[in-house]
Amino acid sequence: MNKILIENLSLQYSDGTESLRGVSMGIRQNAVTVLFGPAGGGKSTLLRCLNRLNDLTEIKASAGRILIDEENILDAKTDVIALRRKVGMVFARPVPLPMSIRENVIYGLELAGEKRKSKLDEAVERSLKLSAIWDEVKDRLNDPAIALSGGQQQRVCLARVIALQPEIILLDEPTSGLDPISTGKVEAALLELKKEYTIILVPHSVQQAARTADYAAFFLQGELIEYDDGKKLFTTPKQKKTEDYIMGRFG
């Protein structure tokens, strides 16, 4: 079932950089959809459209629709705060907010008005467990999050998103700065998470794309070149450009 339907989405930034050109695709519920391709292809731009984070950036022109649960979220009437609670995002560089681990995890929940300590405690434990970091931090939840290693920080950032119980999780090269072991942990967490959430991942390598993708979309210079079942796309790509990229003929 399609959770998200992107229809003919085009976007151009004010400085003329990275843009999207007529992208249309459906994104499945409870699956990992991978958006990959060389830098500047529009993957991050697409992610930032899905939670309207692009509102913070100056945009020259945009067109098209994004339907989430059949509602066009690009509509001016969209409640962007509610949207961002429903569509969480993990960034390339882990950005722990300048507070404790626990405060980081409940930051969004508190903003949403949750005050009950029992609920907050529950959310902390649940989301840290889902992010495969609970055992490492359960005894020091009140330590500053910055004191953790990069890999741990990134999983706390993931937990911070999960705590809001979103429906969709966007991950923009979440493991680009991490060592292989931390990367493995994050990927394992994603496998668990897709049972409950719709996950859209911009991987940091083709290998990671192939490892994690249920569905994969190849982007080149703002255009969606090929979109298919992950296994098919990485073994028998239909487009020459996709094949060249997967084979490492250009990057």
Place this chain on the structure above:
Amino acid sequence: MTKFLSRNRHTVQRIGFSLITLMAVLTVLPIVGTIIYILVQGGSAISWGFLSGFPHDGMRAGGILPAIIGTLYLTIGTAIFSVPLGIAAAVYLSEYAKDTQWTRLIRLAIINLAGIPSVVYGLFGLGLFVLFLQFGTSILAASLTLSIMTLPVIISTAEESLRAVPQAFRTVSISLGATRWQTIRKIVLKEALPGILTGVILGLERAAGETAPILFTGAAFFLPRLPQSPFDATMALPYHLFVISTQVPEMPIQIQYGTALVLLVFVLTMNLIATVIRSRARARRQW
């Protein structure tokens, strides 16, 4: 030949470093010299009676309590007006305003405001607050005048501290469903606070030590009692110092230096507080 050259180079380097060190030491001398000199000259004047008494015998004897209290009032009054206004302006410039002709004009105005001689502020305060708004020569008029003078310092340091907070914090906070205002309140202002406080204290410290802006707007030569309301004039340390140094014949020198010492301690204490806040915040900062 090469050996000679390399030795020569070492000598040049040593001379260079010595010169630079000398210059560095020279910059410290005036402040240390001033403090020591005033301490030596005025130290003997300091007593409980000096700090808590009124001046008498044409100010040639007695204490300086009304001047101390007056400077305290003026500093607080200045803070009341300049701190909220300055921080709000800085938040607007750093967090909300886009880079347009309009904001560039505001910034230009702030920079120029900082360059105006303080006596001009005094004259402006006289015209606007004392005469036009009819606040009279009063703590209110003097505080407002000092506030205008202090604003540029507060705005520019506050804006700088706000901008120093990493952009990623804002993006992350927004992505977690925070509004812009929540992000500013919970993250940005909190992180920038030590820097803002430092700027506030440095600005107020300058206001506390100024004579010219209060000369026409709120300072009194001598008052037999403490000010009762913001509409009263007040004595103040810097103006009192000016008065007893130039307007009163046969003034005992200890009282002059004693007054200078009190003013110096007042200002340096504020400076010290600012330094402590800054270094503590730096040690605790998580970015």
